[in-house]
Amino acid sequence: MDFLFSILVEPWITILTGPLFFGEVVIGGILSGVMYSLVALGFVLIYKASGVFNFAQGVMVLFAALSLVGLMERGVPLLLAVVLTGLIMLALAFVIERVILRHMVNQEQIILFMATIGLTYFLEGFGETLWGSDVKALDIGIPDLPLNVKGVTIPNPLVVTAFAGATLASLAILLMWRVRAARRAAEEGDGAAAVPVGPFGLIVAVLGLGLFLARFAFGPDAAFIQGKPSKTAAFLASLSWAGLAVALAVALDAAAIWLGRRQAQRDAGTLAPPLHYAWFLALGLAGTLAAAAGVLWAARSGILINSFELFAAAMAASLVIVLALFFQKTRVGRALRAVADDHAAALSVGISLRGIWVIVWAVAGLVALAAGIIWGGKSGVQFSLSLIALKALPVLILGGFTSVPGAIVGGLIIGVGEKVAEVYWGPAIGGAIENWFAYMLALVFLLVRPQGLFGEKIIERV
């Protein structure tokens, strides 16, 4: 009973009674989630363009960081070293295509996956033979110190606005996604997917609403106003708010699906315009707003934010924007998208698959370099850097193997979920749950949605 209490009730009470600390934990989670996203991004790029599940992405991060540090140790200035390492990653992509991929066209995915495991071993040995295997510090000139912004007075409305903006932007993204999905479903004539509220949703909504209303039935909960809240009261209160949130979510979802169906009915026969670009913009906007809100809130409440992590988040955000522009606005980017859609069709319009593979591995290498700079700068350059690949895997299945926004959103969810679980639930069940929590979260999620959050719908034909 005590154990159940410490798992089911106590964490919620801690969260409710210490919202500031909770905010700090969430921000920390977002920042580490950004770093997971960066690694997951490399996976997604390669998987989309070549169908290779590239396990070597983690060791590519290690290799990039090792090369960078190695060059800097030999007296190369930071910026030049970054450029040189970028060139090394390009060369690496070229060699990989020449030596491995070229010979493995048309092999089964699992064989290619195994080849990348071989590549993992090879690169690990190669990098450490070349640059040595001792732990190295990577100094990129950003102090890894708490950035104390306490004392700066910021007008209250601004904080509220920033927060509301971030929340609305995220909601808008979610809604947009649902609208699009519903519209596509309606266009494809998938009746079941275009029903605004299924029986399951209805039950959930009614239950949620019931939970919320129940607290009024049992009298107003004065638990939070008069002195110390009793644990049970706090738990019930949080439960009822959660109920309201769930009911609202179902209602919003239904609205989105209804909207999507209307759209589809209105312009029946025309294809949905590509929303990718808007997607990235909205994501970037939301991210920026969220970051701004976080900083401002931190400034108000005296939370310590790490300047290095802030830098990492900014770097990741700009990387995502650059990648989005590259994919949407350049010729090569268009070719990449074409290959991702359909290899054979891309070949038939004269796109060179091999060239594309080199490019996509090179891009993944550069993403690995960025991740290497951030992770290496944070925790030193050492072998364990290659293990973050294992952290990126649940991010991948959560977001979907083929979705760039999925990698980012998945990374954030995993980052936050992991931190919150470790801080609030960890002590009750023995700690160090970071290792597997992300996998369990992803697993539970997959049972509901097997293709991940943003993955393409799995259509099976016999």
Added chain:
Amino acid sequence: MLYREAGQFKSTYAADQAIFPIAQDRWLVAALLVAAYLVPPLFLGSYWFNAILIPFLIFSMAALGLNILVGYCGQISLGTGGFMAVGAYASYKLTTVFFPDLGMIFIFLLSGLVAAAVGVLFGLPSLRIKGFYLAVATLAAQFFLTWLFNKVPWFFNYNSNGTIESPPRTLFGSIMEPGGALEALVFLNPLVTSPRASPEAKYLFALTLVVVFALIAKNLVRGRIGRSWMAIRDMDIAAELIGIRPMRTKLLAFAVSSFYCGVAGAMLLNLYLNSVETQAFAINVSFDVLFMVIIGGLASILGSFLGAGFIVLMPIFLTNFLPAVGLPVDTATQRHIELMLFGGLMIFFLIVEPHGFARLWQIGKEKLRLWPYPH
């Protein structure tokens, strides 16, 4: 010339369905078995047993199990290390707490059953998801199980260092020891676990287990069950349409596979390492076993052995090979060069023969049939 099947006529169904329909194969396998039972105990030293033969047998067992799941049923699993850990920790708890009198052979089977139950539990997601999504989902088993065995002191009997040690136990247990019901058979009951047991006894025990379970696996996969696994692997919807229940079939594959992995884990603890931490079942074990299955040959019993041999022997070979060539390098660099060679060889063999050593052997047999004539 030697490998010629002309003149071998099959006149019964039983002969046609034999595991080795060709006489030469039968002789070769019989000779190999005799050699495996006689040569090492008579001629080889304990280094051979402890560093090469026993690990080879253990990983053959694990590879057999994983091959059933990945090769025959088509469900990619990266949780092998976790299931092996279940087997090892189950055998530890069973020998020390629950059945201290029971012989190791029963303990191993029970450990396998425990692992099978856990395997079914973690196989449940396979009903919803497949491919790499499933592979990553099985990593949950890997990380959760090793964390569990590391964190919950009940699993290592609350000892201070968190390692589990194999206690000295005999093959059949107290029933054949002095005072037991079958006291007269005590000569059949050697000590097989703990460092005190002779490596020969451990080796023969492991060998027998592997031979028996390989035979069982071979018969499983060529029977009704194996065919339903393969049907699920090739296309699960089509298999469902012809009346194969995907849930039962997939979960059975997970159960059988985890059983083999669990026995392998129990063997790893009791016959090889004698004391382990969860570190011995880390994620790279899962990858190694998966690689054994793939380099050996998916859906091939022989391939499991070839792959296990390759992965177990290659590092030993490289460790001895590099100094022999006379490269004057320190140990750290040597380890890195070994890694590079290992990775490079993995890629090389995948490029040369993506269907594994089993396919190479098949091609070799085709060639041998004609040799020395060109047609």
